[in-house]
Amino acid sequence: MAQDYAYGNYSHTQKKVKGGGRTPRDRARRTLSQNFLVNDAAVESIVAVADPSGIVLEPGAGEGALTRALARRGAKVTAYEIDPLVAAKLAARTRDVSGIRVVRGDFMRAKAPREPFSVVGNIPYSATSKIVDWCLAAPALTSATLLTQLEYARKRTGDYGRWSLVTVASWPWFGWELRGRIGRESFRPIPSVDSAILRIQRRPEPLVRDRDSYTDLVRTGFSGVGGSVRASLRLRYRGVDDALAAAGIAHDTVVGYVHPDQWITVHEKLFA
Missing domain, CATH: 3.40.50.150 (Vaccinia Virus protein VP39)
Known part of the structure; x- marks a missing residue:
């Protein structure tokens, strides 16, 4: 109700x-x-x-x-x-x-x-x-x-x-x-x-196998540090610029405007 x-x-x-x-x-x-x-x-x-x-x-x-x-x-x-x-x-x-x-x-x-x-x-x-x-x-x-x-x-x-x-x-x-x-x-x-x-x-099959690493990645991105998803992720991960480029995410993109499918790509690149 x-x-x-x-x-x-x-x-x-x-x-x-x-x-x-x-x-x-x-x-x-x-x-x-x-x-x-x-x-x-x-x-x-x-x-x-x-x-x-x-x-x-x-x-x-x-x-x-x-x-x-x-x-x-x-x-x-x-x-x-x-x-x-x-x-x-x-x-x-x-x-x-x-x-x-x-x-x-x-x-x-x-x-x-x-x-x-x-x-x-x-x-x-x-x-x-x-x-x-x-x-x-x-x-x-x-x-x-x-x-x-x-x-x-x-x-x-x-x-x-x-x-x-x-x-x-x-x-x-x-x-x-x-x-x-x-x-x-x-x-x-x-x-x-x-x-x-x-x-x-x-979903019939998950798009990501490692739940912990994906969840940590997303929560880091949503932490709000630095004002952009790039600034937040670079505090913890290496290769962020290459991963963002692969996902088509501009450096100044605010985290809320990153499509979930782009997060999948970023995760794939960072944890390849």
């Missing part, structure tokens, strides 16, 4: 109580960042991108619109919902639906399956980074299809022309794609920002 940082004016969706306050249910929704996906077309767009099969873990299942759609495609869904009331309602509504198991609890405490599995979910914006980190650390994860804040998805997929440390550091093992935009009107209550479908796909 998506979270809205701003908590805008939801007067048309929230029942007011005497004195201008909110009902206990409204307060719970705000505390738990509950913005439920209610648009069928949006649900189908997410499912089409996810192309679910086998074991699927769903963070923030909410009222189950996505849960049921995943199950209809034949996935074996374990749906995590932290709100006990919402989880109980979802469990009751899906009790007789094949392929759905509802877990009342925090997805971040879930133990990753040992067999191949995927993650699909409309997740709280405030927990996005933690959920993404969980996915990247799970050895058997094949893909994660996440409904995130639009800005987050754009930053992680290079849509602004810049690349983040998280994306670059994981690039040899995972591809990152922005696979569609979901308008804020697809949620209730309506958040103040649009969302996007972020697809993180494990």
